Amino acid sequence: MGRAWIELDTDALRHNVEVLRDSLPAGCALMPAVKANAYGHGAVLVARELNRMGIGAFCVATVAEGAQLRRGGITGEILVLGYTHPRQFSLLHRFRLTQAVLENTYAKELDRCGAPVEVQVKIDTGMHRLGERWDDLDKLSEIFACKNLHVTGAFTHLCASSSSARSDRAFTLAQAEAFYRALDALRGRGCVCPKAHLLSSYAVVNYPELGGDYARVGIALYGMLSSKEDTKNCPLELRPVLSLKARVAQVQRLCRGEGAGYDLQFTAQRDTRLAVLAIGYADGLPRSLSCGVGSALLNGRRAPVVGRVCMDQTLVDVTDVPEVAPGDAAVLIGVCGEQEISACEVAEQAGTISNEILSRLGARLERIVV
Numbered sequence: 001m002g003r004a005w006i007e008l009d010t011d012a013l014r015h016n017v018e019v020l021r022d023s024l025p026a027g028c029a030l031m032p033a034v035k036a037n038a039y040g041h042g043a044v045l046v047a048r049e050l051n052r053m054g055i056g057a058f059c060v061a062t063v064a065e066g067a068q069l070r071r072g073g074i075t076g077e078i079l080v081l082g083y084t085h086p087r088q089f090s091l092l093h094r095f096r097l098t099q100a101v102l103e104n105t106y107a108k109e110l111d112r113c114g115a116p117v118e119v120q121v122k123i124d125t126g127m128h129r130l131g132e133r134w135d136d137l138d139k140l141s142e143i144f145a146c147k148n149l150h151v152t153g154a155f156t157h158l159c160a161s162s163s164s165a166r167s168d169r170a171f172t173l174a175q176a177e178a179f180y181r182a183l184d185a186l187r188g189r190g191c192v193c194p195k196a197h198l199l200s201s202y203a204v205v206n207y208p209e210l211g212g213d214y215a216r217v218g219i220a221l222y223g224m225l226s227s228k229e230d231t232k233n234c235p236l237e238l239r240p241v242l243s244l245k246a247r248v249a250q251v252q253r254l255c256r257g258e259g260a261g262y263d264l265q266f267t268a269q270r271d272t273r274l275a276v277l278a279i280g281y282a283d284g285l286p287r288s289l290s291c292g293v294g295s296a297l298l299n300g301r302r303a304p305v306v307g308r309v310c311m312d313q314t315l316v317d318v319t320d321v322p323e324v325a326p327g328d329a330a331v332l333i334g335v336c337g338e339q340e341i342s343a344c345e346v347a348e349q350a351g352t353i354s355n356e357i358l359s360r361l362g363a364r365l366e367r368i369v370v
Helices: 010-023 035-039 043-052 063-071 086-094 104-111 137-145 166-188 201-206 228-233 343-350 354-359
Strands: 004-008 057-060 077-080 098-101 117-124 149-155 195-200 214-216 242-254 272-277 295-298 301-306 314-317 329-336 339-341 366-369
Touching (some): 010 043, 010 201, 035 043, 035 354, 043 063, 043 366, 057 063, 063 077, 063 086, 086 098, 086 104, 098 104, 098 149, 104 117, 104 137, 104 149, 117 137, 137 166, 149 166, 195 201, 228 343, 272 295, 272 329, 329 343, 343 354
Parallel strands (some): 057 077, 077 098, 098 117, 117 149, 149 195, 195 214
Antiparallel strands (some): 004 242, 242 272, 242 329, 272 314, 295 329
16 A cells, blocks of 8 residues: 555445345346446446446446446446437447437437447436436337337436435425336337336435336445435445545654644644645545544544645644554544544535545545455
């Protein structure tokens, strides 16, 4: 391990897979979301482990992400959930990727390329982000009629499934009803749709009865939900897969009254020892953790961040942490002794969700399977 790195606990990943599988209705399989570099964990590393566990379907955001998986030896169906530009349509065939059809006109553009391609139809049931409207059956039927498109499935996204509010529950159930009504109507028109899916992480937790052939699990696969509160209240026993660590590059000694960091945002109120950690916002550590908001773990104790998080370094106060020396490993996310900093805690401190904290962890962090 070098300056800063990520450790992946494959036992935790395997545990989460089994817990999630056990929570699914009969006939529903996992289709893990490994987009955004598997939420920062390392897409190829994670997908290889999942392949070994018998998982044969994945979803990504871009055609480039799908191609990366194929180059890494990943087998099974890989569904590209997002927009692919026509100049990249050839990559779908080359890397045996399944493209989400975003709307009727997009399907016809894809069909005109002349090469056969597998697709899944995105049906908009109320999120109004991507997809053809569920009640526009004429446009949906035309997608199935495209001669070069082999439709392997259809899906929708439940946009309020994380909420227990009565209005959100009603909206979610209405989305599911609209989705299945659309599929029934399409079958009545002779449109063959082998697979259908609508569950994501929160829907697996809150609405498993809605069924489907796949569950597109993302954040739950990696051992948490989007917030600290949601993770605490989650009925599934999930385990975090990722730990984030960095080396102590140097230990600085400050006299009382001396300042440190950009704009001297820290002033020592006593004789102080600062550890310089070899990690910064270019690695995905939020700059909003500056000036005492965030912390790191060293030798089983918390050390607060002081001054501003820099691009490549972060200062932490180790005055009360004994025996800190250059080369030591600090934990930014994970467990050290009896202390733990979770990704959800970091997200709460940064004013965001765990999904963002994890998915923005930088490419120069080495990923290590432990």
